[in-house]
Amino acid sequence: MHGLGNDFVVVDGREEPCNPQPDIIRWVCDRHVGVGGDQLLVIEHPTVPGPAARMRIYNVDGTEAQTCLNATRCVSWILLRESNADRIVLETLGGLIEATPSGPHGVSLRLAAPRWDWQSIPLASAADTLALDLSSGPLAQPTALNLGNPHLVCFVADRDAVDVPRWASALQDHAMLPEGANIGVAQLVAPDRLRLVVWERPGILTQACGSGACAAVLAARRRGLTDETSVTVDMPGGVLHVEIHEDESITLTGPVAIAFSGRFPTDV
Numbered sequence: 001m002h003g004l005g006n007d008f009v010v011v012d013g014r015e016e017p018c019n020p021q022p023d024i025i026r027w028v029c030d031r032h033v034g035v036g037g038d039q040l041l042v043i044e045h046p047t048v049p050g051p052a053a054r055m056r057i058y059n060v061d062g063t064e065a066q067t068c069l070n071a072t073r074c075v076s077w078i079l080l081r082e083s084n085a086d087r088i089v090l091e092t093l094g095g096l097i098e099a100t101p102s103g104p105h106g107v108s109l110r111l112a113a114p115r116w117d118w119q120s121i122p123l124a125s126a127a128d129t130l131a132l133d134l135s136s137g138p139l140a141q142p143t144a145l146n147l148g149n150p151h152l153v154c155f156v157a158d159r160d161a162v163d164v165p166r167w168a169s170a171l172q173d174h175a176m177l178p179e180g181a182n183i184g185v186a187q188l189v190a191p192d193r194l195r196l197v198v199w200e201r202p203g204i205l206t207q208a209c210g211s212g213a214c215a216a217v218l219a220a221r222r223r224g225l226t227d228e229t230s231v232t233v234d235m236p237g238g239v240l241h242v243e244i245h246e247d248e249s250i251t252l253t254g255p256v257a258i259a260f261s262g263r264f265p266t267d268v
């Protein structure tokens with residue numbers, strides 16, 4: 001499945017448990033020798049009463065991510081369809097997320113407010129998360145926040161003029177970020193429109209990033225760059241809509257799609 005080209009291999013592990021090891025994850029996500037994808041997702045039974053399911057998120061290097069909001073939208077779409085419900089809750093390592101349909105091919109998520117304190121990002125030592133004293137080429141003074149997973153947002157005058165892999169990778173590996181971070185490079189083109197590209201952990205350029213889109217809008221508001229509550233975020237794969245509520249909780253809306261489905265050989 002994909003959300004604006006941010007693509008996932010989704011495995012339903014509810015009937016047959018699936019605990020993929022790092023070498024299998026790397027193989028499945030490899031675009032040359034495997035299926036190819038930005039992450040491998042496993043749907044499991046929830047561990048607490050209430051949610052429709054639990055989703056595990058594995059990055060292309062085999063590490064586990066706490067949150068991926070495009071993945072949450074994709075898996076929620078499956079769960080909403082199979083239960084015919086008008087609302088479900090999905091359990092992730094990053095917390096519980098509520099999802100509702102948005103037309104036949106879209107999903108809206110309702111998310112808790114982000115965390116801004118340096119310990120929650122996490123950073124290696126105390127710092128002003130609104131403008132960190134870090135830079136890499138044209139990327140300077142990023143804003144740090146945690147939406148279940150860590151994000152740094154760097155505002156630039158022209159997103160297309162930045163060599164994102166070159167400069168964002170140095171920030172991502174900085175010693176101030178013991179768990180790394182997803183690095184957003186954002187350009188405010190109007191008070192209600194951002195252009196964004198995200199260099200995700202563990203070092204991939206994605207077509208779109210749901211948590212990155214929310215992070216960019218929240219950071220733009222906190223930095224006083226805009227006071228709009230409803231912002232369109234334009235990424236290489238398409239647009240997502242982000243609405244920020246009074247308590248800083250968030251609604252994220254956009255399309256999802258199934259690319260194809262199949263069966264894995266069990267003897268790999």
Ligand SMILES: N[C@@H](CCC[C@H](N)C(=O)O)C(=O)O
Nearest residue numbers: 068069070149201209210211
């Ligand atoms: N690679 C990430 C999570 C991916 C975020 C995502 N694409 C989204 O849509 O939110 C991590 O390690 O945190």
